[in-house]
Amino acid sequence: MFGWLRDEMVGQSVEILVPQALRNAHRRHRSVYAKDPVSRPMGLGMELEAVRKDGVAFPVEISLGPSRDRSGDLVVVCVVRDLTQSQVLRRVASARVLAIESERKRIAGELHDEVKQGLTATQLHLAALVQMDVAPKDAAEMVLGVQRDLDRCQDALDRAIRDLMPIELERWGLGFALSILCRRAGDDGFAVERDIRPTGGALSAEARLAVFRIVQEAVNNVKRHSGAATATVRYWRDGRVVRAEITDSGGGFSSDGLDPHRSVGLANMRERSRIVGGRLTVASALGEGTSVRLEVPVAFPVPQQEDPE
Numbered sequence: 001m002f003g004w005l006r007d008e009m010v011g012q013s014v015e016i017l018v019p020q021a022l023r024n025a026h027r028r029h030r031s032v033y034a035k036d037p038v039s040r041p042m043g044l045g046m047e048l049e050a051v052r053k054d055g056v057a058f059p060v061e062i063s064l065g066p067s068r069d070r071s072g073d074l075v076v077v078c079v080v081r082d083l084t085q086s087q088v089l090r091r092v093a094s095a096r097v098l099a100i101e102s103e104r105k106r107i108a109g110e111l112h113d114e115v116k117q118g119l120t121a122t123q124l125h126l127a128a129l130v131q132m133d134v135a136p137k138d139a140a141e142m143v144l145g146v147q148r149d150l151d152r153c154q155d156a157l158d159r160a161i162r163d164l165m166p167i168e169l170e171r172w173g174l175g176f177a178l179s180i181l182c183r184r185a186g187d188d189g190f191a192v193e194r195d196i197r198p199t200g201g202a203l204s205a206e207a208r209l210a211v212f213r214i215v216q217e218a219v220n221n222v223k224r225h226s227g228a229a230t231a232t233v234r235y236w237r238d239g240r241v242v243r244a245e246i247t248d249s250g251g252g253f254s255s256d257g258l259d260p261h262r263s264v265g266l267a268n269m270r271e272r273s274r275i276v277g278g279r280l281t282v283a284s285a286l287g288e289g290t291s292v293r294l295e296v297p298v299a300f301p302v303p304q305q306e307d308p309e
């Protein structure tokens with residue numbers, strides 16, 4: 001765990017396992033502990049770190065248990081558990097919760113701003129019409145207004161439904177759903193060029209949704225952050241993997257400058273890819289654009305057991 005060999009450690013002070021800045025404090029804690037040695041966790045409630053031979057610190061949990069050796073001297077048995085893995089898992093879990101919440105917030109915002117407001121306006125206009133509060137020449141205008149409001153509500157509902165679950169994905173498959181996604185992302189100042197090849201239903205349902213969501217987030221990122229007028233989406237099968245690439249030649253970004261708590265979209269892309277056994281690489285440099293590359297293994301049918309004869 002610490003990168004030392006047994007022989008290198010024997011006879012050394014235990015402080016070689018403690019981060020440099022804490023070594024003096026650790027010595028003091030040890031002498032206090034020696035006066036009243038009991039079995040207990042070390043640094044209860046604190047985030048403890050230990051340090052490896054190569055100087056890299058890692059999170060640990062330590063329990064202390066006093067004992068006596070043959071000559072009656074105090075020895076303390078320390079059990080050290082490496083928490084790196086559970087810390088990573090915790091971070092992934094909290095990124096996932098954040099991502100779900102931020103998606104919900106966006107959808108709720110859209111339903112509120114577009115659908116609720118539109119329906120309220122419709123209600124007011126209809127009430128005025130019913131009470132004949134309106135001059136006949138204004139009534140026709142008002143009915144047209146109601147129609148426009150309802151159209152907008154319908155569009156917003158369509159978008160919200162698509163955000164919740166891309167229906168075309170289940171009905172017509174991933175290639176088709178990606179094409180629609182690319183077309184819909186385009187608007188006055190932005191276009192998505194696409195080269196989408198049939199992959200022959202190579203992916204599981206779970207992997208299809210993962211690829212769709214990753215491409216969706218990457219395209220949204222190009223549109224919102226890159227400043228580029230086009231994004232390029234490629235999707236094809238390459239032997240035992242399916243590949244997707246989303247590239248732009250916009251402003252790019254440097255990963256040093258990213259706040260990990262706010263880069264929920266990128267974290268979520270990684271997590272989705274990991275869950276389906278995929279590999280995601282994001283390459284970007286300031287002023288040089290960004291490329292997101294995804295590789296997902298195709299789902300093979302379980303091979304028939306071969307006859308040993």
Ligand SMILES: Nc1ncnc2c1ncn2[C@@H]1O[C@H](COP(=O)(O)OP(=O)(O)O)[C@@H](O)[C@H]1O
Pocket residue numbers: 217221222225226227248250251252253258262263264265266267289290
């Ligand atoms: N294609 C891109 N071009 C430029 N910057 C990008 C691109 N993709 C991501 N970024 C940068 O990375 C940040 C994190 O992206 P993301 O995790 O999706 O979070 P969000 O989109 O909510 O800001 C963005 O805020 C942006 O600064």
Ligand SMILES: [Mg+2]
Pocket residue numbers: 217220221265266
């Ligand atoms: Mg994003």
